[in-house]
Amino acid sequence: MTGSGKQSGHSGFSGDTDWFTPVGGAPTATATLDEPVWRSQFPDYYADELSFSHEDVLEALGPQAEELMAQANVDVDELIRLVNAETTVMPALILPDDLSVDRSMGEEDTEEQRAGVITALRSWKRTFLKSAVAAVLVTLIGGGAAAIAMNKSVEVEVDGQTHDVHTYAGTVGEVLQAEGISVNVHDSLSPSPNAQIGDGGKIVLERGRLLHLTVDGEQRDSWVRADTVGEALAQVHAPLDGSWVSHAAGDEVPLQGLAVEVKTLKTVTVFDGGNMPKQIKTTAVTVGEFMGLQHMTLGKDDSVKGGMGLKLKNGAEVHISRTGVTVVNRTEKVQQPVQKKEDPNMDAGQEKVLDPGAPGERIATYRITVKNGKEVAKVEIGSKITKKPKPKIVKVGTKQxxxxxxxxxxxxxxxxxxxxxxxxxxxxxxxxxxxxxxxxxxxxxxxxxxxxxxxxxxxxxxxxxxxxxxxxxxxxxxxxxxx
The missing domain is CATH 1.10.530.10 (Lysozyme)
Structure with a gap:
């Protein structure tokens, strides 16, 4: 099958054309097309006809189709004949189970059935035809030359990790499929799966990871495309200035996702009993957590306004009521009693102190309740006289x-x-x-x-x-x- 006069044509297939029978047509000159030009000429990829067409062969060869055929000194029609001659066993065409039993494309078939058959057909062509054409070219050109001509070197980057791939695949999706790399709905892929990939091309895949983020007790889920905790938090604009974070910035975010907690920096004012108010910076979420971090405790009669579960925000106030009960002994004076002596010779209403006497002393025991530094209750629970008082003697006139x-x-x-x-x-x-x-x-x-x-x-x-x-x-x- 040699001869420089072989040229390719562009006519369609008839209903009598079998799988490998080439159709006649006007010959075309051989040339190498740039991929954008080539793709604009064959936008629909493999044809949906039950036969191999010129377009199918050119799709299988890719943008270097004309160059490869020129090296092999064949045109499209002859290439189809050679494929037919070298292929004795074809792979089965697998159709979806929900299509009609006869697998035909009759008028009675629904549009949905037709679409299913076309999809299966194109997949079959993509799998079989490329390998068959490659085998023929290897025979004509020589293994090394054909392999080099059809082989592409593609750089694949997955989450920042790159490796080179040598492939015969024509699209991004085919390259990834051959590498066993799946793309999920939350991943970012560039170029798109259906985009053509040429020699020296680059594929970038950033996998989506589910970030379970809790900020000051409020949880929300976000999909991020980041390898580390720091990158993930930056993508969701988490408040990080002075915040406490449950993971280090360099920790890995695994594909299955990660739960991260952030506690923001807050300034709170503490009113602790009778003490002066004090401002404290903290990342605590609740009053209880704050008091634990500050090593503050409550007595059995103490209380916190709003309770220990009260959530803190920047500028919040923490009011602690301190109630203390103590028992104290106090030394007190005992007022001296007054003894009156009537004097009938002194006008009524007049008095005269004969002896001022002296007060005594006692020790009194009190139960005292103090709230926020102020005494709010005092109950005497006992006393003992330590010094008896001396009575005061007063003379009282009774004369009218x-x-x-x-x-x-x-x-x-x-x-x-x-x-x-x-x-x-x-x-x-x-x-x-x-x-x-x-x-x-x-x-x-x-x-x-x-x-x-x-x-x-x-x-x-x-x-x-x-x-x-x-x-x-x-x-x-x-x-x-x-x-």
């Missing part, structure tokens, strides 16, 4: 003042107050003779008692006689006239 005609004042008192010498109705007038406070004080009544109703009959009459000596009975205009 001399009065004139007491009968007149009795009649006035009967008229003013019904004869009740100790009456206090709250109307501003006091005693049997109804003194107002200013009259009682200005005439010396406080020498007997603070108010008139607290003085004796005789003392009230004595003050009334002082008033009458200067003003007559005018302070008692009605009752004085009747007396």
């Amino acid at each position: 003042p001399d009065i004139g005609d007491g009968a007149v004042w009795d009649r006035i008192a009967q008229c003013e107050s019904g004869g009740n010498w100790h009456i206090n109705t709250g109307n501003g007038f006091y005693g049997g003779l109804q003194f107002d406070q200013s009259t009682w004080e200005s005439n010396g009544g406080t020498a007997y008692a603070p108010r008139a109703d607290l003085a004796s009959r005789e003392q009230q009459i004595a003050i009334a006689e002082k008033v009458a000596a200067g003003r007559g009975f005018s302070p008692w205009p009605v009752c004085g006239a009747r007396a």
Whole structure:
């Protein structure tokens, strides 16, 4: 099958064309096409016809089709004949089970059945035809030359790790499939799986990893394309300035995902009992965790506003109520008792200290409750006298003042107050003779008692006689006239 005059044509297949029978057509010159130009001419890849077409052969050979055929000195038609001549056993064409039993492409088939058959057919061509064509070219050109001509060197990078692949595959997906590399929905692949790959091409695959991120107790899941914890947190914009992170930045994020916890830096103000407020920086999430980090404890009667489970935010306040109960002994003075001695020769209302006496001492036991530094309760639970007090002795006069005609004042008192010498109705007038406070004080009544109703009959009459000596009975205009 030699001869430089062989050229390829571009006509279609008839219904009588078998798998390997070439169809006639106008010859074309051999040339090497750039891949974009070549792809624009054959955009649909393998044809969906039940026969090999010119386009199928050119698809199998790739962008170097014309160059390879020129080296072998064959055209498309002759290449198809050679494939037919060297192939005695073809691989089975596997159709999906849900297609019709007769596997035919009759008019009665549904569009879905047709699509299934076409998909299976193209897959069959892709698997069989490329190897068959390669075998023929190896025979014509020579093993080394053909292999070099059809072989591509492709760089494959997976998560930053690169390796070179020598392949006959035409697309990115075929290269990865041959390498046993699968692509999942959350992965990033460049170029796309259906993109053609040429010699010197590069495939970059970044695998998606599920990051279970918890920030200050709030969890969210995010897919990231990162190998390390630091890269993953940067991709989700996690708050890291001063934060506590459960993993080091260089730790690996495995393909099956990773749970990472972040606790942000916060400034909280602590009000601890009666102490001055204090600002503390912390990465704690709750009050309980904060107190543990600060080595702060609570007594059985202490409490925290909001509870230990209260979540902290930047600028939060922690209020700790400290309630302490203690038992203390205190030395106290014991007030001396007063002993009164009556003196009939001393005017009533007058007193004279005969002996001041002296206070005693005792030890008193108290149960004291302190809250936030302030004493809120004190209960005496016992006492003991350690020094007895010495009584204070006071002489008290009992002599009543001399009065004139007491009968007149009795009649006035009967008229003013019904004869009740100790009456206090709250109307501003006091005693049997109804003194107002200013009259009682200005005439010396406080020498007997603070108010008139607290003085004796005789003392009230004595003050009334002082008033009458200067003003007559005018302070008692009605009752004085009747007396």
